[in-house]
Amino acid sequence: MKSALCLLLAAAAAWPAAASVPDPARLVSLAGSVLRIEAPRERGGLAVGSGVAVGPDLVITNCHVTREALDIQVVRGGVRWSASAQAADVDRDLCLLEVPGLQASPVPLGHTGALAIGQHVAALGYTGGVGLQNSPGEVVELHRFDGGRVIQSTNWFTSGASGGGLFDGNGALVGILTFRLRGGAAHYFAAPVEWVRQLLDERRRDQFRRVMPLDTRRVPYWQAPASTQPRFLRAQVMQRDQRWGELALLSYDWLRADAEDAEPWHLLGTALERLERPTEARMALECSLRLAPAHATVRAQLEALRARSGQPDPPADCRPDHH
Template sequence: MARGPSAHQRRLLGSALVAACLLSSSAAHAEFDRRSLILLGRSVLRIEAEGAGGRLQLGSGVVIAKERVVTNCHVTRNASSISVVQAGARWSVQSQSVDTERDLCVLQVPGLPNPPVTLGRAASLREGQELAALGYTGGPALQISGGSVVALHHWGGHLVIQCSNGFTSGASGGGLFDRDGNLVGILTFRLPGGRTHYYAVPAEWLADSTELRMRFGQVRPHDGLSFWQRPVTAQPLFLQAATLERAEQWDDLLHLADRWAREDGADPEPLYLRALAYEHLGRDAAAVQSWQRSLDVDPGYSRSWARLAQLYHRTGLASQAQQAIESLTALNPGLALEVSDRLRADPSEPSQESARQ
């Protein structure tokens, strides 16, 4: 039976959240107001999804409306019962709405007193913007991870967020927030490849849900794979490209990017990826042209400015490299600083030749 928190439990909740904030990264503290993070933490819960044989799948969830919590469907896939937990208080989930493709399950939790967050929009973000991720990473305590937007990937009419806010599987279903405390994404999956390969699905997928999509039913195991769990060839193009990039399959990446660019001329990402493939294939002039074309599509596409700066530096075009850094600084100061430091630390003397053909 659902149990509301006692006064003592509420005091424990406040203490637990303060402790979590004190343990969180300094980057998050530097950019976000600590009190705001503590208040947001009241709306991020631990999910315990119990399946056959008592096997427990742990995750996170965010309160998005009265007595409604969103989490990832891969957290609840095998569950025959689900509880939401915070600071010793526990509530039972009565029913859930399943959107397997988007990996979003909304849980109905009678008696849950925790306040809902404010829904934001992934479309409001820009590369380099500071974010805070809240979820139950690595244990029973809420953790806060500071980071920023690495890339915004077009898919399904919205933007899937790639960020540097590190999280593990226990944070799946947790919240990604902007500095105003708006929920802009739901922490969902990560890929191999370093500190920038963390992904959140957009909050717009919650805001635009129709009553047809939001049908609640009995808590029970459900089938199907989400967009990121499908075989590679059935995944969105940006994930297929990430797989090819990690494997350094540059010819295949070039072919995929060419096809993608023909299909969607309004997206700068395939042009960026085509340039990346060209550079690794030793075709610097073609890479420069393709990065410049991506900036014609979106002058604010900071990843292209960053790669151009590095290529110009390597090929001895110092003034062009400086101009690219200046453009990048206006868009994404953090990335500009990172690239500048990398170029200053480069021990090799760039050649005085212009870009290779």
């Protein structure tokens, strides 16, 4: 644990000065509440991930870490405990473990509604599956999905950190590290803490099942076939691959379903800008900014377009059918 604390302190010292940067002392205090998960699999081998204590004997992790488990071990400082049962929300990729005798310090739970684009956050997990590490980063986007806001950030992590915690500047848990898209520095995604709260609020004794392999035919939303994944995730792939025409069509479809979401307006503006349709791009970005005035990325993108055009803004009609 001493080496893990040194890693956390060294990483925290590398943060630029800013009011929202997580305090190093808080990160160190969280170290004992972020745990290593080991899950021997039915088909052989060992799945390794991370987990976060949300109760003295309760640990949240990703179901993709434990879904084939014959046994689940929670490890802290060389000491291990066996999970006796788990409650699974496979669709959201969250599994809540009962770990008798763990007696961990639960982390404070925050709110994704308090997050802002560009805000500094810290990711704590067993990146590489070895020692606990802090990965600093910032919020890139907050994707409205399934009653929460999936957090996209620049906090680098690998599969061993799956199930680890994403923390705000006050040391409050705002997300559970879940998956990443290859090919970009800002493609790291965390499940919102609101989903964790819901799983905690809904838990009943009959929802917990003894540890055994889950139904592997069910997969979380991000591992579903591409055509059935949520729009925000399909859009991220299109942006990464520079498929601007497809992104514009997806954005139009998204807006017809929900014109009050700022994200598809932003995506549409980005696609139209890349398709060399700057006037329409400015209109779409203006609509996005009206819905999310604090979105720094949209504001900067719109100001850059204005500077290049040298023309006053066209009237923005924020009705999807008029674009």
